[in-house]
Amino acid sequence: MRYEERIGLAVVDDVNDINLMVEEFARQQQLLTKFMVHGFLSGRSFLNAIKASPAEYAGAVMDFELGERLSGAQIAELAREYNPSLKIIVCTGYPQNYKKFAALNPELIIPKHNLYPMLHCIFDLLLNSRN
Numbered sequence: 001m002r003y004e005e006r007i008g009l010a011v012v013d014d015v016n017d018i019n020l021m022v023e024e025f026a027r028q029q030q031l032l033t034k035f036m037v038h039g040f041l042s043g044r045s046f047l048n049a050i051k052a053s054p055a056e057y058a059g060a061v062m063d064f065e066l067g068e069r070l071s072g073a074q075i076a077e078l079a080r081e082y083n084p085s086l087k088i089i090v091c092t093g094y095p096q097n098y099k100k101f102a103a104l105n106p107e108l109i110i111p112k113h114n115l116y117p118m119l120h121c122i123f124d125l126l127l128n129s130r131n
Helices: 016-028 043-052 072-082 095-102 112-130
Strands: 007-012 035-040 059-062 087-092 108-111
Touching: 007 016, 007 043, 007 112, 016 035, 016 112, 035 043, 043 072, 059 072, 059 112, 072 087, 072 095, 087 095, 087 112, 095 108, 108 112
Parallel strands: 007 035, 007 059, 059 087, 087 108
Antiparallel strands: none
16 A cells, blocks of 8 residues: 555644554554554544645544534534545443434444454454545
């Protein structure tokens, strides 16, 4: 796979440690030859990026509570307007938010405390969706 053909994964979480954890996991697992991992601390910055280059992102790990006016579900819905095939992976620490994301038909809904053990599944999902 050529460098410019790497699969884009956005991690949208207002907690930078989550963004860094996903990037570090990809580095440790030597996945950066196949994937580009972009961390976003706000939904608005992610929307600006996907609007500018919609095909760059195959998937997005989305937090629900972003500390913004728009929820993670609303950000995901707007992002799919730019890229309808965007794979949404919900990662939230609040189980009451699961139903709010269900209408988006996400690929996965993961409790935040289980994100690290599920990262292999997320990267496999994106890789298999491109084949």
